[in-house]
Amino acid sequence: MGGDHAPLAVVRGVEAACAENVADVVLVGDENVIGPLLVSRSNIEIVHTPVVVSMDDSPSIAIRRKKDSSMAKAFTLLKEGKVDGVVSAGNSGAAMAFAIFTLGRIPGVERPAILTVHPNALGTLSALLDAGGNVDCKSSHLVQFAIMGDVFGKRILGVEAPRIGLLSNGEEETKGNELTRETHALLKTLPLNYAGYVEGNDLYNGKTDVVVTDGFVGNVALKVSEGIAELMVAFLKERIGKSTKSKMGYLLLSDVFKALSKATDYSEYGGMPLVGVDGVCIICHGKSNERAIKNAVIQAKGFVGKNLNGHIKDAMEAYASKLRNKEL
Amino acid sequence: MGGDHAPLAVVRGVEAACAENVADVVLVGDENVIGPLLVSRSNIEIVHTPVVVSMDDSPSIAIRRKKDSSMAKAFTLLKEGKVDGVVSAGNSGAAMAFAIFTLGRIPGVERPAILTVHPNALGTLSALLDAGGNVDCKSSHLVQFAIMGDVFGKRILGVEAPRIGLLSNGEEETKGNELTRETHALLKTLPLNYAGYVEGNDLYNGKTDVVVTDGFVGNVALKVSEGIAELMVAFLKERIGKSTKSKMGYLLLSDVFKALSKATDYSEYGGMPLVGVDGVCIICHGKSNERAIKNAVIQAKGFVGKNLNGHIKDAMEAYASKLRNKEL
Numbered sequence: 001m002g003g004d005h006a007p008l009a010v011v012r013g014v015e016a017a018c019a020e021n022v023a024d025v026v027l028v029g030d031e032n033v034i035g036p037l038l039v040s041r042s043n044i045e046i047v048h049t050p051v052v053v054s055m056d057d058s059p060s061i062a063i064r065r066k067k068d069s070s071m072a073k074a075f076t077l078l079k080e081g082k083v084d085g086v087v088s089a090g091n092s093g094a095a096m097a098f099a100i101f102t103l104g105r106i107p108g109v110e111r112p113a114i115l116t117v118h119p120n121a122l123g124t125l126s127a128l129l130d131a132g133g134n135v136d137c138k139s140s141h142l143v144q145f146a147i148m149g150d151v152f153g154k155r156i157l158g159v160e161a162p163r164i165g166l167l168s169n170g171e172e173e174t175k176g177n178e179l180t181r182e183t184h185a186l187l188k189t190l191p192l193n194y195a196g197y198v199e200g201n202d203l204y205n206g207k208t209d210v211v212v213t214d215g216f217v218g219n220v221a222l223k224v225s226e227g228i229a230e231l232m233v234a235f236l237k238e239r240i241g242k243s244t245k246s247k248m249g250y251l252l253l254s255d256v257f258k259a260l261s262k263a264t265d266y267s268e269y270g271g272m273p274l275v276g277v278d279g280v281c282i283i284c285h286g287k288s289n290e291r292a293i294k295n296a297v298i299q300a301k302g303f304v305g306k307n308l309n310g311h312i313k314d315a316m317e318a319y320a321s322k323l324r325n326k327e328l
Numbered sequence: 329m330g331g332d333h334a335p336l337a338v339v340r341g342v343e344a345a346c347a348e349n350v351a352d353v354v355l356v357g358d359e360n361v362i363g364p365l366l367v368s369r370s371n372i373e374i375v376h377t378p379v380v381v382s383m384d385d386s387p388s389i390a391i392r393r394k395k396d397s398s399m400a401k402a403f404t405l406l407k408e409g410k411v412d413g414v415v416s417a418g419n420s421g422a423a424m425a426f427a428i429f430t431l432g433r434i435p436g437v438e439r440p441a442i443l444t445v446h447p448n449a450l451g452t453l454s455a456l457l458d459a460g461g462n463v464d465c466k467s468s469h470l471v472q473f474a475i476m477g478d479v480f481g482k483r484i485l486g487v488e489a490p491r492i493g494l495l496s497n498g499e500e501e502t503k504g505n506e507l508t509r510e511t512h513a514l515l516k517t518l519p520l521n522y523a524g525y526v527e528g529n530d531l532y533n534g535k536t537d538v539v540v541t542d543g544f545v546g547n548v549a550l551k552v553s554e555g556i557a558e559l560m561v562a563f564l565k566e567r568i569g570k571s572t573k574s575k576m577g578y579l580l581l582s583d584v585f586k587a588l589s590k591a592t593d594y595s596e597y598g599g600m601p602l603v604g605v606d607g608v609c610i611i612c613h614g615k616s617n618e619r620a621i622k623n624a625v626i627q628a629k630g631f632v633g634k635n636l637n638g639h640i641k642d643a644m645e646a647y648a649s650k651l652r653n654k655e656l
Contacts, residue, residue, distance in 0.1 A: 239587055263563060
């Protein structure tokens with residue numbers, strides 16, 4: 001029931017995924033609304049509830065007052081083992097709160113983080129976390145993000161020894177703020193392929209596979225990226241419309257522009273996993289279209305199949321054991 | 329003597345500015361190196377010193393051991409009233425340290441900030457501060473940045489009541505981190521055209537004239553912008569080179585691409601003023617070319633002519649007086 005184009009985009013995206021036998025999907029929401037939209041019910045089941053968490057509900061209000069909402073029910077189904085993962089394009093703060101409240105955290109993870117995947121100049125994918133879950137972080141949180149990012153890099157991005165960077169305002173040891181300096185010192189002691197400080201421009205040049213930062217900076221970095229890309233596209237559009245010559249040029253370049261638009265299209269990459277909760281949870285962009293939802297279902301299926309959370313548990317346990325044995 | 333292309337780019341940029349009678353310029357540096365490069369000495373004087381602050385010198389080392397450096401001498405000339413402003417493309421940390429150490433701060437300014445100007449979707453210019461001067465900020469620092477940004481917006485950008493935004497991870501009051509929440513509460517009480525929280529994408533859509541943030545986030549935001557712009561350009565270049573059709577398209581669109589490259593070219597906007605020090609100081613990008621240096625000289629001249637620092641002093645005094653009289 002969540003997202004700017006819900007429930008239609010969600011229904012269509014799920015139908016598209018189910019048509020390819022990606023997974024069996026349970027749609028949680030108002031059957032009277034969802035039912036009539038469904039063209040095919042193959043591999044699709046509906047769990048009915050009329051209550052919806054709105055975009056204006058604060059996470060704490062949603063948790064306390066909307067125990068019968070589609071969001072609450074979806075996470076309960078996961079907790080009860082009736083489904084293997086949850087995908088939501090609704091109120092992301094509320095989804096995060098329900099996920100943590102219902103599923104709990106993986107032992108050793110103080111703060112689950114939102115992870116995003118984006119293309120880089122090398123033509124591969126890089127991950128960033130935290131993309132907005134936790135605005136005020138301690139160094140221990142960032143260390144846990146790095147460990148989870150390492151597991152994600154290995155298991156999902158398929159990199160043997162993911163290079164982990166810590167986002168900072170310069171590469172030199174003298175750079176950084178209090179938080180990054182503390183974190184930097186800790187990360188150097190861990191058995192990770194730690195590449196040290198990286199800068200904002202390194203997010204997209206493929207210098208590292210995983211970039212770690214707090215949720216405030218991560219959110220700003222992603223939104224700035226959106227902003228500058230939109231500005232460039234708007235600039236090109238406006239200028240191209242001004243002359244016949246440039247319109248012709250645009251026609252000749254239309255494949256190139258289409259490829260660029262595909263490469264920078266968030267919907268290609270599905271949603272953002274909330275890593276560190278004890279269950280697969282994908283938080284989708286509010287403006288998710290059919291394609292984004294379909295890709296998020298494929299993503300969730302992949303995380304389940306590759307046992308992402310099992311590997312995160314193992315990594316957190318190994319870290320805790322090293323701490324106990326004073327090996328770090 | 330500072331910058332990747334120094335001293336040649338600096339000399340040529342200064343000659344270009346002087347040829348247009350922008351200002352009389354004193355080149356501070358090694359006369360044996362600079363002298364032979366000069367084609368014209370009209371409006372140009374050299375103050376000789378062979379000592380140079382290198383990019384590797386830490387600001388504190390530079391201040392203690394390089395009192396005879398070109399950087400030190402330039403700021404001393406300003407302090408002594410022999411010049412009206414300093415432009416440097418050298419070690420920016422050292423330039424900031426020399427500026428603060430030699431010129432002092434404007435009363436009421438705890439932390440001078442680096443300000444940058446960038447184009448927005450409305451076709452006007454927006455400013456951001458702090459772009460990297462101060463990584464760990466208190467709310468009082470951000471409030472002072474807002475007051476200085478307001479003056480900059482009025483006097484330099486020519487906006488009657490500049491809209492001031494505070495960079496955050498969302499627009500809602502519930503968003504932000506500890507620092508922004510404290511700052512937000514303070515900014516609401518000030519006689520500014522305060523627009524509240526803005527997000528990363530708002531940097532470029534012209535929603536506000538001035539965006540305030542700490543130097544860590546500001547630096548990340550600018551570097552991310554560079555990174556995504558470079559990624560998009562690299563993507564287009566690679567694809568365009570792949571077929572004759574797209575190469576023809578590129579030729580037809582060359583004016584548009586040139587205009588885009590001009591709009592996103594930092595050198596068009598000169599350097600970054602260090603606001604809050606008691607003297608005009610422009611810090612240029614290390615990779616500054618002739619054009620950037622010329623524009624920085626024009627910029628410095630403008631700040632002097634428009635008495636930017638006098639107006640900042642007045643604004644800081646007015647703020648201090650309101651605080652004293654408990655009007656805030």
